[in-house]
Amino acid sequence: MIPTASQKWLALICMRCPRCCDGSIYAHGMTMNERCPVCNMRFEREPGYFMGALYISYALAIVVLLLFMWLGTLILPDVDLGWIVLICAACFVPFVPVVTRYARVIWIHFDRWAWPSRPEDGD
Numbered sequence: 001m002i003p004t005a006s007q008k009w010l011a012l013i014c015m016r017c018p019r020c021c022d023g024s025i026y027a028h029g030m031t032m033n034e035r036c037p038v039c040n041m042r043f044e045r046e047p048g049y050f051m052g053a054l055y056i057s058y059a060l061a062i063v064v065l066l067l068f069m070w071l072g073t074l075i076l077p078d079v080d081l082g083w084i085v086l087i088c089a090a091c092f093v094p095f096v097p098v099v100t101r102y103a104r105v106i107w108i109h110f111d112r113w114a115w116p117s118r119p120e121d122g123d
């Protein structure tokens with residue numbers, strides 16, 4: 001069964017496999033499953049595969065930090081912007097694991113959409 005576009009978006013949000021939309025990409029915390037527990041698709045196609053996720057992580061971090069800064073300037077209008085930047089950077093630290101996880105999930109989904117399974121993937 002081929003998943004629909006809405007199922008794939010839901011799988012991305014829920015950090016599920018891009019192929020079956022059911023198997024979890026992460027086992028627990030920051031530990032990824034090597035393969036999908038449902039359809040056995042390998043998540044890390046090759047060494048250095050997640051370098052692409054760094055670009056996505058950077059973009060996500062910028063979006064979150066800009067959102068924090070916007071909220072900071074609304075909540076603290078009389079405070080110097082330099083202080084707001086420092087406060088926002090400190091407030092962003094707890095979100096780093098979530099951003100990292102979603103960056104990898106988005107990368108896997110994008111990669112499998114742009115370059116579907118190849119014979120050398122072994123899945």
Ligand SMILES: [Zn+2]
Binds near residue numbers: 017019022036
């Ligand atoms: Zn799967």
